[in-house]
Amino acid sequence: MLKRLRAEKIFWQMLGKWTGGSTDVERLEFLRGLPFFKDLSFWQLRRISEVMFERTYDRGESVFTQGQPGAALFVLVEGAVEIDLFEEHTHTVLARLEKGHFFGELALLDDTPRSASATALKPTKALALYRTDLNRMVQVDPHAAALIFRSLSTLVSDRLKKTNELIRNSDTEVHPDMKAAS
Template sequence: MMNCNACESLSCVRGVPVFEALSDKELFIIESIIESHHYNRGNQVFREGEESDSLFVVKSGLIKLTQSNEEGKQHVVRYLFPGDYFGQFALLHHKQNNFTAEIVESGSVCRLRRKDFLPLLEQNVSLAFSFLMSMSEQLQQAEETAGVMHMFEVETRLARLLVKLTSSNKTGTFSPTRNQVIELPSAKKEIAAMIGTTAETLSRKLHKLEAKNIIAVHKRSVEIIDMEALCRIGGY
């Protein structure tokens, strides 16, 4: 019988797109070397510039990736939600982390280390081939997604972020009888930078959605009044 830690590790593996093409047998092999750690708000999973040697999967909670500019100031690159992963290229070669990963909402993170993963690839040709094929597919999809996101209007990018935030620590189902309230994980300036706009434009777009009775803004809290309309704007 599989213990609870193994179940959690396996669910982490199944949540990573680069492993989607693997068979159940291959997934169980990967599961055997997965580690799971709980982090509290404010903890750092790793820092920018440190040696990178692992793939990480967000099991629960919320993580922000930040990067320092030439002046030494940090800006938010993106947020990572349950099911998101990062660091997959570290499984194949040595490199330094380009970002700092900080916990915004307490949760668990699964970790797969290169030193444990590479011997498995050497011993299992089928696993190695499946992993490389999946990695190739993910690179292609990432390029396509980046191109599409670049063409989205600011309002669309904002709507997609808000929808994503509603499911960051929930089951992903929406109650038809109760509005959901989410907390913006960072200041508006950081949120704006993440979706490629200014704080002023972000405020205007929030007010526009509020005027349409789709959301209601209360300082850093956003109440989702019409989820269906928000999803339509986000292109879902």
């Protein structure tokens, strides 16, 4: 294991020298530094990087809107995004996310409508991983796809636990069955 890590470190250093620090290498190094992709090999990471689309958003521009069909997970490369929930006459800010954060992850699992909206707070760059591309990866590199789905399940589980904790500690009246489930 230690030899593999040492060899991979040398490989990354050499890759940076060979390419002169190209945008592709910067993207790979950015992705490699994210916990979501930590278990992927260089080649698996490269394969996933190739199917991720770079998107830019102006301040105030919608990344996606609550109720729209979900199609992609987003990774913030730069900028910031606000995640909002609109219910009747109520607006709730769920999160403000910055570089390195993920959002829209449930779209990788199914095509249900978005449960919240995401809006750029300032000029923002994000990488989008579409469900169709991840599903294709299941055929091309099932091991890499399994690692991504495992990371995805950990991310969703962690967020669910945090939500449950907020419900448990809130003053909001919650149905007893819901409180017991958390």
